Amino acid sequence: DIQLTQSPSFLSASVGDRVTITCRASQGIWSYLAWYQQKPGKAPKLLIYEASTLQSGVPSRFSGSGSGTDFTLTISSLQPEDFAAYYCQQLDSHPLTFGGGTKVEIK
C-alpha cells in the first residue's frame, strides 16, 4: 500500500499569511493526488485534484503542485474561513490512502 506523509501535522498562522503544506508518497504516484479541506463537524471538501487542478468554486488563493512523490498545497493569503484540517489523498492505486492531516489554527 502507498503511504502518505503530511507535514506539518499542526500549523499556527495569522490571517494574510502564506501557508504551505507538504505531502510525500512512499512511491511515485504521477500526479494522482488530491487535497481536501475539512471543518469541524463537517464532511471534507475537495479543493484540488490531479495535484494542481482547482476544483470548481474553490478560491484561487489555493494552489497545488508536485508530481512523483512530493506535493505541496499552498494558500497564498490565509483567510478566516481557511482555518481547518487539510488532507492529501493518493489516487494512483487501491487502497486510496489519505495522509495524516494538517490542522491549521489561528495564531
Added chain:
Amino acid sequence: EGQVLESGGGLVQPGGSLRLSCAASGFTFNNYAMNWVRQAPGKGLEWVSGINSGGGGTYYADSVKGRFSISRDYSKNTLYLHMNSLRAEDTAVYYCARSRFGGHDLDSWGQGTLVTVSS
C-alpha cells in the same frame, strides 16, 4: 451537482453486523464510482472501500478486507456497506463519497453516519 445521503448507523456490539446505505440523487448514479470513507473520533480520514461504476470492481482497505462488503443497487440509486465482525476500532463516522467523473478523487460527500461498536 448531485447529493448523497447516508443512513443506517447506530450502536452495535462487538462481533455484530450493520448495513449502511447511501442514497444518491441529482446525478446519473450508473456513471460514477462510489466510496466509503470513515473517521474515528478525533482522528484523520481513512478510505474504507470503493466500487466502480459498473459494479464489477470492488476495493477494500486492508483493515476491513474480509469483513466488509460494498455493493450498489442501480434501481434504487443506492450504495451499501455491509459490515460484519465489527470491532471497537471500527467506531467512526462513515461518509459516502462520489468519485469525480473520470477520476478517483471524491467530489461529493454526504454528512456522515455514526457507527459505534461497544458492549
